[in-house]
Amino acid sequence: MARSPDLVGLTVLALLSVKPSHPYEMHRFILDTHKDYVTGLPRSLYHAVDRLARDELIVPFETSREGRRPERTVYELSDEGRAELTTRLRRLLTEPGQDTRGFLAAVSLMGCLPVREVERALLTRVAALESAVFSCDAHMKGLQESGLPRLLMLELECERALRHAELEWVRSVLEGLGSGQLAWSEQLKLDLLGETDEKDPAV
Template identity: 35%
Template sequence: MNPTRLFVLSALAKGGAMYGHQIRRDARVDRADLWSDVRPGSLYGALHRLEDEGLVRALRTEQEGRLPARTVYEITDEGRRELAVLQAEALEEVRFPPDPVDLALATTSDMDEATLRGHLEDRVRDLTARLSRLDHLGERRWPDQTPADDLVLEHARLRLRAELDWHALVLDQLGKVGVSE
């Protein structure tokens, strides 16, 4: 399942005809980077590939003043069918990609405990900062925020809290990991 394809097709299905910059702006406004692998810079390439596949079509090219020309795209009937398939795949797929920290932890027998503890405490600080950013984001509303957006935000928070709980467990049991003293 390709999240960028899903995002572009759903943006066009929901918002109607748009040009690439509008879709990119929607990705930023919707905070797509917080809850998906969608990167705003990848949207233009995805639009061109979707057009090549007949899932979107260029309606017209517009130019205002000295601004660059912009191509306005719309989703096709085939694109709507593809969108339904991508949504179903995304809803059915459970993805927990392997975290490199697990491999690193499993291979730390030659690392001294203080160094490992330092790395893990750095990760805890990073995770805590990410959770704090999400908490602050949850306190502020963004344009067009929906109940579904609230649930996605809470999903991200819960996953970060689970990571923090796991890190606390590892730090508590660090002496049992088998690292060198």
């Protein structure tokens, strides 16, 4: 069984690719932007930060303390972490799977990659989706010719419809990328992440 992607860790890497941050700041951003694929907050976020730091994908940028509050560590992405982010995002954008959460997360975070890299990944996904739709059509045709009742093919029909809908949507995104109507820059990423003046509550 394929292991589920680490979507919390992926999100931490993506946010730190924009600017150094401390875990509470990332926590607030995840909540404020309704990244609902991230579950188990705040514990899952702090565990992800610990794992990534242990693997040296993120490293301390600075530490500070306010009054009697616990010491706060701001992290930044290491070179290895940046490469890992690119690899994880590219894989999720390229390869269709049964669990759609990974693709939704990758779509949410794909602005961390260069536009042309996203375009290449989605073109590969289109080819895979076209193949999946073709396979569903061939399978259903064979079942119909065998006399199998439609009731027993509804699951396959549903899968075909979902793949086809995703295919059309990805094509529309590629059209926007190709025309330049959908684009992003480093400044846009900074504007989207923004700054927060909220204080980390005492633990």
